[in-house]
Structures are given as structure tokens and as C-alpha cells.
Amino acid sequence: MTSAGLAMHTVRLNALVIDARREGRRALLTVRGELVHGGTDTLGDALAALPPGITAIELDVAGVSFLDTTGLACLDLLNEYGGQHGVRVTTHGWRGQPRRVLELVGLDTTDTPRTGGTAGFADLPPRTASAVARERAEQLDMLRMEIAQLRQALDSRPVIDQARGVLMAAHGCTPDQAWEILREASQHSNVKLHRIAAAITASASPGGPPPPEPLRRALRTAVAHHVP
Template sequence: MTSMASLPLPGRPDTLVIGGHTDADRVLLTPRGELVRGCARILAEKLARLPAGTARVDVDMSGVHFMDTAGLEFLEVLRDHGRRRSVPVTATRWNDQPRRILELAGLDTTDPLRSSAPEGAPSPTVSAVALEREERLHLLEEEVEQLRRAIVSRPVIDQARGILMATYGCTSDEAWHILREASQLSNTKLRAVAEALTAGAEAEGAPPPEEVRSALSRALARRSSR
């Protein structure tokens, strides 16, 4: 069994690293990290360095924890490699968020390189296929953007939960429900409520706006009465 070196993305911390090994004429690739912009180039460079005589390429995707629309380019590079070299190529073991992106894109979540159309079935018109792909990509992009916003918001929300837990002796789940209820009562985004609370807890920080203070008080009062 021959070891194959990983290929990190130059100029930034290991966004995607592709490791793997060869066994006879079969290659197993093991990407780790994120399928974002630049991932298709990393894969193309990796595939170009495969040993001569490679008769099969399998890709274990279990190490990929995030994927945006660039992941579709990653798959296209794999598909194109299989066609040009006339070798079977698979991409299996998808998890969590990347698997959801495959669902939105209308791809097989077991192996998106496998055709989902039954053998011998008539192909839909090009315009219908293009329209469906456009709609699916729009949904995919919206969901990825929502996830990105959630990732950015999480630190300040966690800080606000910590303040509530320390101040009122509530649990982490209770603090989350208080923040969410205050957001609903004040018609304010959850992130804005969390930012106002954490800013007000600083030594010279301004207190939260009146509507947020009132909503937090009501949410806390409801918790105490339960």
C-alpha cells in the first residue's frame, strides 16, 4: 500500500486537504475540511498526480464538514476525470450539511456521481433541466447563506447566554429560550438582542434599547413563574 501526500490550499489554513492512498490500481482519496471556492482546483491538481495505471478512484467524503455551490464544481471535476480516463469514480459517505446541499441540488446523497435517471428513461428537454437546476441552485445558495450568518452570529449569542446564566442562574437551554422569546416580544433579530445584552454588560457599555430591556424582563418573568 503506497502513501500519497496531502495537498493543502496555498496561502490559507487548510480549508481543504486531500489525503489518500493507493492499493494496487485503486486510489482512495480522503478530503478533509470545506468544499468552497478553490476546491475544484485542488482536486484537479490531485487527480493529475495520480499514479499511471489507476483503474478506479473512490472518494471518502466523511471528512468534509461544509460545502457551498463550489462543491458542485468539485463533483464535476471528479465526473470529468472518470469520463476522460474511462475509469469508475465514486464519492460516498456524505455527512450533515454537505449531504443537505446534495439534496437541494437534486443529487443522489449516497453517491452524487451516480446517475439518478433510470436506465433507458427518456431525457427531459434541456430547458426544463436548466430551469430545475436554476431553482435548486437558488435554494442551495439561500441555505448556505443562512448557515454562514448563523456561524457568524453564534459567538455573540453564546456570550449573551453566558451572561444570562451567570446573572440569573439559569441553564444554557433556559438562556437560549429567554433570548429567543425576547427577540419575538421585541420584534428584534436574535443576534441584535444578544449584541445589545453583551454590550450592556461591559464596564462602560450602553444599556440595551428600551424595547429589548422590556422584552428581556418579560421573558425572565415568565421563566420565574413557571
């Protein structure tokens, strides 16, 4: 069973796959792919498909190649399922980037089975119970910000490339000069670069609106600095 909810910005296109088999009253789930947006739906479907009489669930996550903050919801789903059904849930095999993310938020990544009727992560202390966990949470927030900035950069790239093409055609400049014009105009006008690029691209279309006057002034100044 595979996830149909791939993230819009995913580059890897490595869908989550969960293979399930039963050994007595244990369910063995082998997880492969990425725990990202949509992963909870796939995990929820796998749990819902388990036959009655299961008293323990073991997840082999060695095949999980990537984990983001939305994928952490899968652990909450495991806790909830274990508590509601009185099923002991354990995971093993965390490694690579997923293991580092779990460590950043203060979760235990050891393979030691836990006792009791709740999921494997249910008896962990609060994630911010220590200075180390707080520091890791702050680092995770920084990672989230960097990911958001990278996604915005990827989204903005096409319109920025189009704007560079417009500037190159209008002023006979090189690609590097066009980039410097955009960057300097952004600094002088205090307008984000992708918004400047969108205004330039829109103005180049038939009947397109010209950029606002403050932006035109910033562009003229930047052109004068970078185009002989």
C-alpha cells in the first residue's frame, strides 16, 4: 500500500510503502520510503487493515529514507492506536536523516522494546524536559525555516529566470548582470526579489501593467550600475 498524498514540493518522489505480515498475534510492518505529508494516511490504512487478535505491532523502519516534521505525526498515530487498542507498539531500525530528526526533537531512537499496553513512544518524557531537548527543538525550528526558504526559492525560480530573460532582452546584458540588477533593485526598493521578478515578467506580456514607479526607479538605478 502506498501513499497517494505526496508533498507538492517533494523532489525525491519516493512514496511511502508499508508491507505487513502476521506472525501469531504479532503484526510485523516493514516501512519504506519517506515519512512526509500523506504518510499518516498510509500508516492509518495499514493499521486499519490489521486482523483482529493482534496484541503487538513491530515496525521495521530501516527503509525510511527521509522524515520531515509532518511525518512525526505518524508517531502520534502509533501512540493513539496502541492506547486505544491495548496493543504494544515498537519500532526499530531508525538511521540516517530520520534518526537525526528524532534526536533533534528529543525522542528515543533505540531499539529497546517497551513494556505496557501503550505505543513504544508513549512513556517518553516531554520533548522539552531538558536543556538538550530544548536546544534540539530550537535547531529543528531553524531547519523548518531553512526548508521553508528552500521551498520558496524553488517556487520562485521560474519567474526569476523569466525576469532575467526580460532584462537581458531589454538591456543587452548577461545572465549574471541581470541577476545583479534584480538583487540590487530588491535591496534598494525593500521588495522581495521574487515579487520584483513577477512584476517585470507581467509587464513584458502584451498589455501587462508596468511595475510601480518606486520599483522602476530602483531598476533604472540598478541597470545604470551594471550595464555599461
